[in-house]
Structure formats: C-alpha cells, structure tokens
Amino acid sequence: MAVYLLRRLLQSALVMLAMSVIVFIGVYAIGDPVEILISPDADQMERERAIKALGLDLPLWQQYLSFLANALRGDLGRSFVFNEPALQLILQRMPATLELAFGAMFIALLIGLPLGLYAGLKPHSAGAKVVMAGSILGFSLPTFWVGLMLIMVFAVQLGWLPSTGRGPTVEVLGLRWSFLTWDGLRHLAMPALNLALFKISLVIRLTRAGVRETMLMDYVKFARAKGLSPARVTYVHVFKNILIPVVTVVGLELGSTIAFSVVTESVFAWPGMGKLIIDSINVLDRPVIVAYLMIIVLMFITINLLVDLAYSALDPRVRLENK
C-alpha cells in the first residue's frame, strides 16, 4: 500500500511538471500579457520597461527555468496584475469556491439519488418517466442562460433571494466562510442550484441505470429468494453495487466543479477561484494561471486516488495494482 501511494505521488509530480510546461507554451502562444495590461497611453519605452519588469524579456526556456527554481522553494511567482503572490491570491478565493462546489454536490446527491433510485426500481411508472424527461432539462440548457433566468425569477420578480454576490462571512480556521450565516446561505442558494442542475441529471441517470441492471443480477435474485426484506435488498445489496459508477462520476464532477465553475461564478459574481482564473486567462496573468493549474492538478490526482481507493473498498473484486 505504502509503495503504491509513493508511486502515485511520484507520478503526480511528473504530471504537474508536464502541466507547467504546457501552460508556459500555451500562454506564450495566446498572446503577450504586456499588450493587454499596459495603458494605451504608454509609449514604446514604457512597454520595454514593463516587459522587463515582468521578466518577459528573457527567452521562454529561461523564464521557465527560473519559475521551476522558485517553485521548488515553494514560490509560484507573483501575479502580473495584482503584484501579490499567486498562491496567496488563489487560496484567498478558495473557500468561496469550495462552499459553492460542495453546496452543488450536496443538492445533486440529495435530489439525484432518491429520484434515480425511484426511476430505477419502478422503470415503467409514469413518475419515473417524468423524472427521466425532467433530467434531460438539466443538461440541455446552457448554464449561463439558466443562471440569468434564476436571477430574473427569484431575485428580480419574486425578490426572495439576493441577485448576485456572496453574503457576509465568518472566519473559521483562518478562512472566511459564508455558509455559516443565514444571509450567506441565501446568497449561496441560487448559484449552487445553478451549478447543481447538470449534476442532478447525471446522478439520476447513473443511479437509475445501475439499479435497473443490478436488480436482475443473480445475487439480488438470490437475496430476494432468501426472503430478505425488499428494503434490505435495495439499500444494502443494490445500493452498494451501483455506487461504483456514481462514486467515480461524482468524484470527477466535484473536481471539475471546484476547478471550472467559471460560468456560474461570473453570472452570479461569486468571488471564487473560477472567476479568478477566467480573469487571469483574459489578461494572460501567467503566474496565476500556472499556480492555479498546479493546484487543480494536485486536486484531481488526489480525487482520482481517492476514487481508486474507494473502488477497492466498495468492490473487493478491484484490487489496487501493486506489482
């Protein structure tokens, strides 16, 4: 086990290295940050000074090597735009995104699992068909469009919820969280629902597909034949078995929700990492982009590791490669 973990860790370092190279080349190809950041009034001399100040006058490989050298010392560079350490900028925004992502996942599981279970157990009922048809809506309309509609209905017309932004925060563990206040939760509700829509559908469909299949398995038939109560069959035997695809996908979705809730964050002006990354990409603030992606890679690697570990815990037939 320890060997397995150690190897995964090493691989992760390689992936992060590859990522940083791709981002360096990619951002370089997209354009010149100075061209975007500089005041239109600046003359050629000022441009040259700015290029030098941001360290962009050196050849790309030199810029990359000095980035690597600093990164090994834990310094991922300073933002071109904010002149603050990139890592610090990202960590400041992280709680906002985390509470949004977990809020969305919570809503998705809360709504998706029971509905999917119902649709899977009674596939021919009218209710199941309504659920399945409804779940299509969740992923066929663009997020930004649904987001605006939510604002129009719940904030502008009904006035129940605040239209945009994050509510008041409470400091816990040195980070600022808004989900601990009532007003904070009210601010969180709409963006979290907006972000959850796709995931609700996903969970419904995966659960239903899994349940339908599992119900026909020999061991379920056997469990029934043994006279176990239907509830026990459903919740112990069936549920455990369908969790594999659900866990995989939910794990992945959590990752992508944290990483790329860009659209929801910008429609709802949610001051999280998604908004930071799109702003940074728009001005080619490379230190922030690189640092951000390093963190995201690390997160995905961790999630994938956890998913793999969960596999082996949930299903003894899967063994972790250890040779």
Added chain:
Amino acid sequence: MSASTASPAATTPARAPKVETPWRRFVSEFCESKLALAGLIVFAIIVFIAIFAPWLSPQNPYDLAQLDIMDGRLEPGARDGADTMTYWLGTDDQGRDMLSGIMYGLRISLLVGAGSAIIACAVGASLGLLAAYAGGRTDTVIMRLVDLQLSFPTILAALMILAFLGKGIFNVVIALVIVEWAYYARTVRGTALVERRREYIEAAQCLALPTRRVIFRHLLPNCLPPLIVVATMQIARAIALEATLSFLGLGVPITEPSLGLLISNGYEYMLSGKYWISFYPGIALLITIVSINLVGDQMRDVLNPRLKK
C-alpha cells in the same frame, strides 16, 4: 452516435438466437418503446432539416449580403423592409431570420456535438479499455494523462487552440474532443476494471483468444451500458459546452452561428423582453437533445447484455 460503438454487442454471436438476425432482433426490441420510436422519428426529421437546410430555409443566414441590420430584432411574424418575406420566428440583432438561423444552426450544433462526442468516445473508450486491460505501466501513463486533461480548463484549451489554429467550426470540435475524451476513458476504465476479473474474460483468456478480440468482443460490450449513458449525455453536453464557449466569445464564427451562439446572442436581449432571439433556438436545442436521449436510453436498455431476461 451510439450505433457505431454498439454494433459489436449486437453481433455477439453467442447471444443471438438462430432464426433471427441480430439486427432484426435489435430493431424489434428497440421498437418496443413507443417513446423511443417517436424520439427516433423526431431525430430523423431534425437530421433531415439540418442536412437540407440550404433548400428548406427562406434565407441564407450565413450570407452577409442577405442580411440587413435595419431588419434587426423584428418580432415573430414581421415582414422585412422590402416586404418580400415574413420572419416567422422574428430576427436577431443583425436582421438574421431566426427560422433560417435555427435550421443552419442545427447543422453546426449537430456536427459539433455529435462529431466531438464520437471522436472523444472512440479515443477515450479505447484508451480506457486499454488501461484497464493492460494494467501496469500502460494504465499508469494513460490515467495520469487523464488527470492532466481533467485539470485543464476548457476555456484555456479553447483559447490555445484559437491562438494556434484560428477560429472555425472544426477547431471547436478539436477543443471539445480534447476536453471530453478523458471522461470516457475514466468511465470505461472504472467498469472494465470490474469486468476483467469476471469469469467470462478469464475464460476467454484461457482459450488464448487474441487480446484485441477479448477487448472488443468481450470486454467492450459489457462496458457499454455506462458508456452509452455517458455518451448520450455528452452529446448534449458538447452542444451546451459549445454554447458556453460562444458565450465566452470562443465558439464558432459569429457570422455562422450555431444554436448555442444564437442562444447566447439572444441572452443579452432577455432582459428587454425580446425573448424570441434565444427562446426559439433554445426550444430547437431542447427538442434535439430530448430526442437524442430518448433514442440513447432505449438503445442502452436493448444493448445491455445484463438486462436480458
């Protein structure tokens, strides 16, 4: 879309009764659901409209010479300035007939959605199967590639492709494939890991069947159900993702709008009550996606070897 990946399952000889051909059995089982059949018919009509849009639509919405901003944002049913045609579904801000725009937009959206999903599915599923079956170093390399890919923001990928290749429909497909393949790989590998430990695979291996045959004839069919769930959703997701890229200004060219671009253009007019600019393309998108999913759902049930009674 699913048909291409599905055929191996349908032709698995061991499972086909002798009198019927596998294809006939597939058709008759598919037709058991009226809803799915209706979905198939609607989808066929949509494909027909998309293919024959140039002959069906009242206007070529991609020809700038045929547009006039003076006809911009007209309500459904309005006549054009020269009084030669009626805009049954209104016009957008450039004076583009929405009906024609939707017909042409369907082509682009289907092309982008289905195209990227097919390619991503083929690439992703093969790599996922390979990773699960081969294990060891191959698995490691592929799965770390997946990690890398999943962590890469769609927007950054799209921007980079835009910078390298310029704007175009095909480049949007590439961007979507790059973003999506990892999902398929991850899903297929998860299922395949379970399946490859099963007796039938071990039996196949004991019979010394060639690896390729074991993977595609035995492993793949049993991994199909979750794959089809993901695939039918991913077509919809690809179309919606293309809309989002358009929303961020990274999608298809503005003079050749897809449904997604029409929606995101019209979105800006929602607050001022000019609903038709994004409402009708939205309906078209919805119908398309619902029909694809009805077909996909039924196909998954029919093809699933484990749902056989």
Added chain:
Amino acid sequence: MMISMRAAAMAAVSAFGLSLAAPVASAQNLTMAVGAQVTSLDPHYHALSPNLAVATMLFDTLTAFDAEARVEPGLAESWRVVEPTVWEFKLRPGVKFHNGNAFTAEDVAFTIARVPTVPNSPSSYAIYTRAIERVEIVDPLTVRLHTRTPYPVLPNDLGQVAILDKETHEGASTEDFNSGKVAVGTGPFRYVNFRSGDRLELERNDAYWGDKPHWAKVSYRILPNDASRTAALLAGDVDFIDQVPTSDLASLRRSDKVHLAEKDGLRIIFLALDHQHPEGSPQIADAEGKPLGKNPLHDLRVRRALSIAIDRPAIASRVMEGTSMPSGQFLPPTAFGAIPDLAAPKTDPDAAKKLLAEAGYPNGFRITLSGPNDRYMNDARIVQAIGQMWTRIGVRTQVDAQPWTTFIGRAGRQELSAFLVGWGSSSGEASNPLRSLVAGFDRDKGFGTSNRGRYSNPEVDAKLEAALRELDDTKREALLRDATRLAMEDVAIIPIHIQKNLWAMRPTLRHDSRADELTRAQDVRPAPAQPAAR
C-alpha cells in the same frame, strides 16, 4: 418546459412592472456596481481607468478633470508657465491626509519620485511624469516642475497622478495599499475594506477640502457580467450601475423604476487599415480568392470607398440604440484640437462602387474584417454590420470576432488587414489620439504606439511635432486641427462613432456623468425634491 421558458421570458418582461423589491438602502448608504475590474489600490501601480476612478475617490491629483474632461484645479489651486520648460504650481492650503498629516510641496516631490520606481508595475504611471526633469520646492505651498522640453500637456498628464503622503508612503509596497494599511489619501472617501475582485468599501472623509460627498458609506462592487449587473439593479441589490448594456436600454428607457444618465464620451470606435504589405495584405484576396499581388488599401480611393460604404447612422440607431454619435474624426467636435465642422462621411454605396471601379476593382475583392468581442460596446455586432455594408458594395467580407486576449496580439503583429479598435483620449484633447494612432511608428519619439496599421504621413507628423512644442493654446489648437484634417482626408483610419457612456440608477438618484467614463461615488447624489417617489 415550453411553458416555464415562456413564463421566465414573461417574468423578464413583467419585472419592469414591479417595484424594486428590496428595501431601499438608508439615505446615507450607496451600493454601486461597476463592470470593470479594479486591480490595485496603489494609485501608481497599474495605469488603467478603473483604477484611476478608485484613486480619485481615495486620493487627489494636482490637476483634475471636470465632467467635460477639461482641466481644472485639484490639489493645485493655480499654475502658470514661468519659462517654456518651467511650470509653477500653487498648492491648496490646509489640506489634510486621512491620517491627519498635512499636504505640502514635499509630498508632491515624493509622489513624482515614487511613480517610476513602483516595482513590477505592468503599466507604470511614469508616462505621465516622464516629461518632468526635476521638482523644485519653492516653499511648502509652491512647487516648480522643470520639464526637459516645452511640454504643453503637463497639466493634463498630472491629472492622472494621485498625490501620496511622504511620511506615510515612504517605502510602502503595492500590497500595503491593497491590504488597506496605507490606503490613505486626501480624497473625499476613506478606505474601509477591499476584497480584490469583489468589492471596495468606503466611508465619507468628513474633513474633505472640497464638496463633501453625500454618502456616509459606499459599497463599490465589481460585477463584470452585463446581464447580472442590470439584474442586480432591477432586484434592488444595488442602487447604481455603470456600463449599461445597450441591449437592455429599450426597456430601461420605458421603465419609470430606473433613471438613466448618459454622457457623450471621448472614446472613438474606428477601423484601422493595413498600410504596410505593399506586396499584398495578409487577409485580402481578389474576388476569386486568388492573391492580388498588391495591397488595395494603399489606394486612397479604396479607403474612401470602404469609409463611405458604411452607414454610420444605421449603426448608431440599430446596433448602438442611439448611444453613439457617428464621427468623422478622433474626438467630439467641441474638444480641444477637434475640427468643429467636420461631420461623419456621408453614406453612399453607389459612389463607393464607382470609386472601387476607378481604382481597378470593378468586381471588388475579398477581405477579412476582425475585431474584439469582449472589449467595446457591441464590438462584434458593429463588425458584423460593417461586414454587411462592405459585402453590398462588392467587397466580400469575412468577419472574425475574437476575445481581446488573442485579437490584440495579432493586430500588434500586423497580421490583420482591417480591424475594429477603440481609443479613449485620456487627456481630452487631440494630440493624444494623433500621437498614438496615426503618427508614424517611432520608438525614440514615442509616436505611433497604437498605430497598428502602421500609417505614416510625414506631413501629419510634422504638424503634430510642432503642436507638441507649442505652448500657445490658440496656435497649438490650429496645428492639431491641421494634423487631424490631413489624416482624415487621407483616410488614415476609418472613424465609425464616438460612444456615449451610460449609467442607470434608482429613480431617486442623480449622476453628474463624466465624459471620461469614470464611475465614482462622489458624482452620485440624491435626486432633488422627488415628488412622491416610489
């Protein structure tokens, strides 16, 4: 679903029939939402107009701009030219920083010394102080600024430079400003809290030397998404927004729940043309798509044809919904150095076709027209509309709208044949656009920095250089007009229109709108004697 979508659409429409639901903020509090990102509270770190807007709430400048972008006294009460290269500024007495320190000539000298030394600045304010060779402190309330050469626009430049306190800001870093530690100025508002990318909170400076603002507390929120910003106003979550999208205008104008303010701006939207590449422009081909072997844009008749093919009034009314003024020059006709009687070129597609035929293109040619899609009001829509108009005179136009990020790099590398850009004149007079947009590209003179089509006309350059040395306002204005006329007659660029700036607010508020696009809390005030509001 059909029903719910329609209901949502109806909700959007009927929303205007409802009152602004949320409780009115207390009379002394103001919540504003702005579209542009504030990147730093350090007023010398990143020269960008949203940062300047914030800087002029917290700090003051020696000279300031009034709503019409004319220079007016700020922390300097008056100034005069002592010698062609020496300016004397009399400072306002009795001004105090937020921490109680007195404002003196020492602070001016410190500020001008600090500006070029801010580390890591992506766009330094040094461009506004570079003309100054040294600062001479005559007495605590008098400074003399010595320039290297005669420099008539010094007062305009100083309007961009916020004055800091020597005692407080000696050695202060940009981070110290952002954290609020040294966000201390002489301005009408004091710092309360800043969350980067989210909001800035301010309170009134009760010791302010000028007109005290009405608001005791101001929340300055950053809300870049256009639709969300409008929705936030309609939902009553904010009292005031800037950069109102024109797509919402029609209904906002009809609504009595929202008050709109508009102001003619200083930002010209224009097409830049490829004046390089004599052997053929990169994105131009003949009518059959084969290379031309020459650049048709070098022919004045072609440039003129492309200009008069554009129906500017149609763009102003249909695309901009009346929020732009068709223009034939860089600035509104009333600005310093602009030509009062130079109107926008008349639309004449037939004459355009004739000009093209005369130039040897009876069948037109193919061109790609590029532009950003996230930078200026309706930028992608304008480009498409022009594409229609050009296609109609036989110039088959392909439209390429891209995010600014990728677009501007390509434009700067001269890879584009024709493209839409904008220019906001920070000094409010004509030397600024002339120098940046049409003067020949020259590093040593600092000319033509944004002349991405590389237009070059020695006559224009000569007039401009003479104007930049001329301290006499009347003579200088005449020179600037000559230069403008030369460039416009030669169709160096194709001007389209000058934007109007838009703000929307609760009906109980009024805004003293500014030509320079800045959105500041001190310009917002309660509406006078509102009869039975709400």
